[in-house]
Amino acid sequence: MFQELAPHDPHDKCGHHYAICLDLKNQHFEVLDSMRSAADAVLTTHVECFINNLKETWNRHYEHSKVQIIHFPIEYVETMKQGNKTDCGFHMLEYLAKWEGRLVHVLTTAMVVELRKIYTWN
Structure with missing residues (x-):
């Protein structure tokens, strides 16, 4: 997911990525x-809006499927928090x-430096 953090400011195109x-x-x-x-209301509002739309779309297109997701709850997985505002991607x-x-992969600052090199190279 990508969430604009300042949607009403035409000059600020800053945003945040999460999964x-x-x-x-x-x-x-x-x-x-x-x-x-x-605990972040901006996050939970964004997540709930997306998931509710997904549930509605699923129901519309897969109403006869044996798998129905309308009752699925949302779980916020504890992750290691990044040390800046630029590495969310x-x-x-x-x-x-x-x-x-099961296990949340731990990403260190040193690993982000290496990932920048890999993504730039690719």
Whole structure:
């Protein structure tokens, strides 16, 4: 997910990346955010809006599926918080690459430096 942090300011295009995972096996949504937690109202509002739209779309297109997600709760997974306001994209990419629903991958500042090199090279 990408969330604009100043949507009403045409000059500020700053934003924040975080991940939402749909866990069909355990029947819930998982939110992984490297800056915020479930206590952040801006995050929870953004997440709930997206997930409610996803549930409605799922119901519209998969109403006859044996898997229904309308009752799935949202779980905010505890993650290591980043030390600045610029590395959220790297954290989110690592969550997507390595998240398996159990252990949260720890991303250090040194690892972010290496990831910058890898992504720049690629």
